Amino acid sequence: MTSRIYAAGLLLYGPAGRALVGGAVLVDGTTIADVGPRAEVVARAAPGTPVADFPGAALLPGLIDTHVHLSFDAGPDPVAALLAGDDRTLPFSVAGRARLLLDHGVTTVRDLGDRDGVVAALRDAIDQGLLIGPRVLSAGSPVTIPGGHCWFLGGEAKGTDGIRAVIRRNVAAGADWIKVMATGGTLTPDGPAPAEPQFTTAELTFAVQEAHSAGKRVAAHVHGAAGVEAALDAGVDTLEHCSFIAAGGTGAGPEERPDLVDRIAATGTYVCPTYSGSLDLAARSIGPERMRPWLDVALHQHERGVRLVAGTDAGIRGAGFDDYATGLEWFGRAGLPADVVLEMATSRAAEALGLGDRTGRLAAGLDADLVLVDGDPRADLSVLRSPALVVTRGRPHLPPAAAERGLG
Ligand SMILES: [Zn+2]
Incomplete structure (x- = not known):
């Protein structure tokens, strides 16, 4: 089972008002295994779990x-x-x-x-x-x-x-x-x-x-x-x-x-x-x-x-x-x-949709459906237009526009 930590400058949990500066999400296979401050999630994860860091980005539920x-x-x-x-x-x-x-x-x-x-x-x-x-x-x-x-x-x-x-x-x-x-x-x-x-x-x-x-x-x-x-x-x-x-x-x-x-x-x-x-x-x-x-x-x-x-x-x-x-x-x-x-x-x-226990929040046990965007969508919803990375039930997906930006 592939494990990876996604760390971001800002976590938005889903429900209004629930946010964390400097947080991380541990994904195990298709599932969110842990969420919290970056250092704590890294410390709790198995040694050597890879960490993908996105300091300027917000990580939110898909x-x-x-x-x-x-x-x-x-x-x-x-x-x-x-x-x-x-x-x-x-x-x-x-x-x-x-x-x-x-x-x-x-x-x-x-x-x-x-x-x-x-x-x-x-x-x-x-x-x-x-x-x-x-x-x-x-x-x-x-x-x-x-x-x-x-x-x-x-x-x-x-x-x-x-x-x-x-x-x-x-x-x-x-x-x-x-x-x-x-x-x-x-x-x-x-x-x-x-x-x-x-x-x-x-x-x-x-x-x-x-x-x-x-x-x-x-x-x-x-x-x-x-x-x-x-x-x-x-x-x-x-x-x-x-x-x-x-x-x-x-x-x-x-x-x-x-x-x-x-x-x-x-x-x-x-x-x-x-x-x-x-x-x-x-x-x-x-x-x-x-x-x-x-x-x-x-x-x-x-x-x-x-x-x-x-x-x-x-x-x-x-x-x-x-x-x-x-x-x-x-x-x-x-x-x-x-x-x-x-x-x-x-x-x-x-x-x-009757999926509240499967997706829609950053919480351990839910499916790993995530989106990473540059900037803070609470300040500007238009940053959601072009995600840097999407994770769907644990599978990372690089949108073509983000790949183009990465190529310069
Ligand atoms: Zn219709």
């Missing part, structure tokens, strides 16, 4: 993207590209995108919608050591209504019988999570509008019971308030987007529902607002001042006690697989403190 679509290409029309794409090469595209996420410090991803089980196969290939990549959780084909949001991913379901059939198919194909499209969305212009619910509360409740009885948690795609309310009534585990878009569309600005935000907070349901480079595109098209009410949606949720987590919707237009940090910077721009944003990207994201 980043977590709780919402990606590895089968989308992040181009101008990801849906058309997937439908017209070459099925033979899709698995390689998907593996390349997962590798890009790893190059940018992301060691865990939850894929919330692909088709034909491609992402579950990638997960297994990475777990078997055939490829280096992040830990992957797959939701398979999202449950949607006939002709509804993302119907083309193969999860169309009519009524409770249809819902049960899609969930069972996903579980049989190895899904880790179940994704339900509780409202319409912007990717599917012929389907229901983002403010419109797709399922009744009874149907959503049925879907959650069916998934939970198979041991799977449920992520609900929700935009409008009616969908949020139904998803909460149904007892879903995470709310995706949660944008509070009004019935009139984006022009009217988000609907203000502090009562519903308080309910989300009271239930403890995690919310992923899906922030990414797609917000750069939005800001360019509507202007920075009109972004403010939309950014306030997440800020107010945070202020009222909602457990927000980071996730990018990588694969949709403007949400690149090489651009995780941009989403975090947008949380900063919205007004969230940087150490909270870092928690949303590490320990809290791991808890949301």
Whole structure:
């Protein structure tokens, strides 16, 4: 079993406010064996354990993207590209995108919608050591209504019988999570509008019971308030987007529902607002001042006690697989403190995914998922853009950009 000590000028443990100047992490095989002040970790380790020193760097838990679509290409029309794409090469595209996420410090991803089980196969290939990549959780084909949001991913379901059939198919194909499209969305212009619910509360409740009885948690795609309310009534585990878009569309600005935000907070349901480079595109098209009410949606949720987590919707237009940090910077721009944003990207994201005892923190016994960056991300989140080194379940990975810098 390979052992190595990673020492850095600054350790950030994951939870906000937990940091150590001059710390080190001992990695034994795939696991973190010890964490603490550099001298103590070195003294406790077996004599001769190699030490990699990064005095100007911060060492933190590997980043977590709780919402990606590895089968989308992040181009101008990801849906058309997937439908017209070459099925033979899709698995390689998907593996390349997962590798890009790893190059940018992301060691865990939850894929919330692909088709034909491609992402579950990638997960297994990475777990078997055939490829280096992040830990992957797959939701398979999202449950949607006939002709509804993302119907083309193969999860169309009519009524409770249809819902049960899609969930069972996903579980049989190895899904880790179940994704339900509780409202319409912007990717599917012929389907229901983002403010419109797709399922009744009874149907959503049925879907959650069916998934939970198979041991799977449920992520609900929700935009409008009616969908949020139904998803909460149904007892879903995470709310995706949660944008509070009004019935009139984006022009009217988000609907203000502090009562519903308080309910989300009271239930403890995690919310992923899906922030990414797609917000750069939005800001360019509507202007920075009109972004403010939309950014306030997440800020107010945070202020009222909602457990927000980071996730990018990588694969949709403007949400690149090489651009995780941009989403975090947008949380900063919205007004969230940087150490909270870092928690949303590490320990809290791991808890949301049910992986709190596996990853997301620097703690003995957890998997060795680490990222090293030059500088202090609490002072400047953009230092996360280009990690110096990534460690994924104990395997060190030198991102190509860091290798280039090393060559001078
Ligand atoms: Zn999505």
